[in-house]
Every structure is written in C-alpha cells, then in structure tokens.
Amino acid sequence: MDEEESTERQLQIAMLCQRLAKMKKLYNDDLCLPSFTETTDINQLISTNSPESCQIFLKNLEKRGDPGSDPAFLFKLLDCYSKVFARFPLAKHCKTESYARMLVRYAELKGIEDPEDAPDHFSIARSHSKAFAFVHIAHAQFELSQGNSRKSNLILQKALSSNARPVELLQTAIRNLKSGKTHLLPAEHEENATPASAFSNESITIKGKQFFIFKMIGRGGSSKVYQVFDHKKHVYALKYVNLEEADAQAVESYKNEIEHLNHLQQYSDQIIKLYDYEISSSCIYMLMECGHLDLNTWLRNRKSVNPLDRKCYWRNMLEAVHTIHKHGIIHSDLKPANFVIVDASLKLIDFGIANRIQPDVTSIMKDSQVGTLNYMPPEAIKDTSSNGKPGSKISAKGDVWSLGCILYCMTYGKTPFQNITNQISKIHAIIDPTHEIDFPDIPEKDLLDVLKRCLVRNPRERISIAELLDHPYLQLQPAPEPGTNYKACAGDLKRILNELAALQSPNSIARAASNLAKMCNSGKKLDVSECVKTSSQTLWK
Structure with missing residues (x-):
C-alpha cells in the first residue's frame, strides 16, 4: 500500500511538473518572452520596426493577460511600452496616430498602477498629440471613472475648442456625459477613443534634448519637480507645470518666474540657475x-543649527534677496522652502508670486494675501488699499521681516509666533x-541684535538688507592686542594652504577656511586639522 501511494504521489508530482513546464512555455512564447527577459532582445525587436508595427505588437501582447488583475503582467507591459518609447522619441513621433494610441494606452495602464499619476500622463499626452480626439476622450473617460465629471466635461470642451478631430x-x-452615461463612447467606438506622456518612458524631451527621470522631489498646486539626468549623467531639477486647470493669474506667475530667473541668475550665484525651458498652451x-x-527639510532634520552654518546661510540669503531688490523685485513670500542647498551654499528659488516694482514707486499693492503666515510681515496683514478692498502694501x-523669521527659526528652532x-x-x-x-538670551550678541532689528513691526524702522550685510554679525571680529598673536611665517602659510588643498569636501573647505579666520583673529596657532573637526565640537564660543 505504501508503495502504491508513493508511486501515485510520484505520478502526481510528475504531472504537476509537466503542467508547470507547459504553462511556462506558453507564458514565454505567447508573451514574446524576449520582450520581458533581455533588454537586447527588445531593442532588436523595435530597432527593425516602426511605431505602427510596435503598436500592433503591444496590442496583441496585452491580449495574453489581464493587467487589471495581474500586477506582474501590468509591470511587464509597462516595461515593454517604456522600451518602445525609448526607441521612438516623443517629439519626433507624437503626431502619428499609432504613436498617440500607444501613449494613451500607457497612460491608462499607469492609471491602473497608480490612479494619482494618471492625470499627469494624460495631460502631457494631450499637449503633444492634441489633434486626435481619442486622446482627450481617453483622459475624460479616466476622470469620469474617478468621479470627476466636471473635469471630464472641461477636458472635452477644451478639445472641442482646440479643433481636435474627428x-x-x-x-x-x-x-453621453451630459446624459449621465458611465461610458463616453459606445463599444464600437472604443478603438477610436482609446502621449504615454512625456514621462511615459521615464524620460522627457525639452527642445530636442532627452532627460531621464530619477524621482519626484517636490510638488505643489499644479506643479511637480523631478530630479532628472541627461546622457552625460549631469543632474538637474525639472519643474513641470500643468496649465490645464490654471487660471490666468497662475499662468502669469509662472511666466514671471521664468523671466526673473533668466534675468537674475547672471547677477548672483545665490540665485538658482535656469538652464532651459519650454512653454506650451497646456504645460511648462x-x-x-x-x-x-x-x-525647510534641512531645518526639520536638525535639533540645532551649527553657528557657522547659520552665519554662512544667513549671508547667502541676504545676498540673494539683495540682488532681487536691486533689480526692482520683491519676493513677498520668503520662507525656508524657497531656498535650496547647492554645494554647501543657499540659493533662492521660486519667484512665482514675486512682483516687479513699478518705476519711481517704492511699494506695490497686492490684492491677495499669498505669503505664509508664520513668515508674513505685519504690514502685509493689516494694510488695506484706498478703496477699502483688502490688500497688502508690499x-x-x-522681505526683511520674513528673513528675520527664518533666522529666528535657525536660532531658536521655531518661528516667533509658532506657538500660537x-x-x-x-x-x-x-x-x-x-x-x-x-528673544531668549544667546551667547552671540550680534546675532540677537540682528533678530531684534529684523522683527520690528514698523517697516520704516526696520533694518534694511544693505545694513544687514554690513552688520557686525557678518564681519570678522577684530584681532586681539599685539603680543599674544601667533605670527604665521611663509612656511606656515605654505603648510596651511597645502592642507586646505588636500580637503575633498566643499563643506570641509568652507568650514576650515572660516575657522582658520577665527583662529587667526583669536591669536591661536593655525591648525587645519582642528578646523575640519565635526560640527559637534564647538568652534564658535
């Protein structure tokens, strides 16, 4: 009996193995395994075909499984689409119908993977292949499936006004939308209504240059910021702005941002650099x-700020804001998130709501409060325009008040009114x-004086940017009395310079140079090794 049971089990195992082998073969053959296993095979496939034949291949491929219920199959499909898009650039092929259909289907598949990402893919696809009605209808259908009938109607109306065909x-x-139907087109028209977007192959082309997306690093309102790199592995920040739902004021603010960056980056290293841009009717x-x-993130990750970092960053912020003021621009929404750290230095970004001062006018009126409350100056809250309409005299x-609030946060770990x-x-x-x-007492009396003079409610009595740059807080302290100083000879200077040159990190170099200056003023023997110790060691007394 045991032998019979053993034989039966062996037979069952053999049958299972045979079945598995058959399933594996069917899976590999029917799904055109080369598309899923080796990059070289998929490259060989698409290198000898046109977008039209690739669309047919992908369409037939999808019939072999159900991407809606099989995550692995969905992933493999998306991978195939990505490889096709990598071979056929969006800018060159987006005007062809077969390519547009691939773009749309990719957006739909991305919607299955993550519904929150789909609108971006559809929107960018519509901006590149807007002549095809099925592109807009597919996006409208997706929004309707998410319960956004109003947005679905808006998309269709825009497509109508832009002369999409048929x-x-x-x-x-x-x-069908107005009649309350859940499907915008009957089944027989589905084929006609079925870019992924510029992000479909995890890359985007700007003025003929391709950039590959690494990850999203920020978002807000109708904009997203991605970290991207080019073929030479140079890293950039790519800001994508969806203009589909933006009002005229928002569109103008983004255009102002481009204008300001283009103009100001040549005057200061503390202004973020804009390398290129592209504007269409639907996106930027x-x-x-x-x-x-x-x-902002840097501050959140620290319990306290090193005095040297605080002083260096404070100078960076002042220099950036001084530059925009000299060119007639008031930022009006300064906060920590408006500055980024680039090579151990702070740079100003995001001029979206900045305003150019009119000639011979020292302030301007804004009809809406747009600043962040914790950093907003009193005059931006309480002033009203002459006709009684709420506004703010900027x-x-x-900007000095806002900077003072940032410095206060860097000093005390919170903004002046954060506890309320x-x-x-x-x-x-x-x-x-x-x-x-x-203003709790702190060892740095000059820093305390800066804070108090920045946070004066009367703007006429408040310190200016130029005065802050000349303030003793940013100046080297006077040298001690002669007789106790260490006099560096030529050999000492040569040694120090060689040690500085040997440092690899920009942070280390900046920290060492600043602390060497402090040692020099204090009369101590100059020692680079002491200057590059970790910030946990107190270098500023």
Missing part, C-alpha cells in the same frame, strides 16, 4: 540647477505692537 467623436462623448517645463535639499522691508496655534490669534499677535516677541 469632432463627431467629441460631440458623442459630450452627449523648466530645467534648473538641482539642489541637494531645501532649507515693500522691500517685508489659533490662526486668528496668531494674526492679532503679529500685528499687535503690545505683543512682545520673545
């Missing part, structure tokens, strides 16, 4: 210098001259 297809979709691409970290001194959680109470505290701002 117009009859759009009209049918609009009628901005290729910029990539920072390592924004100041001047260069407003009720927004109405916070507003009253900011504008109330009887509400005293707390």
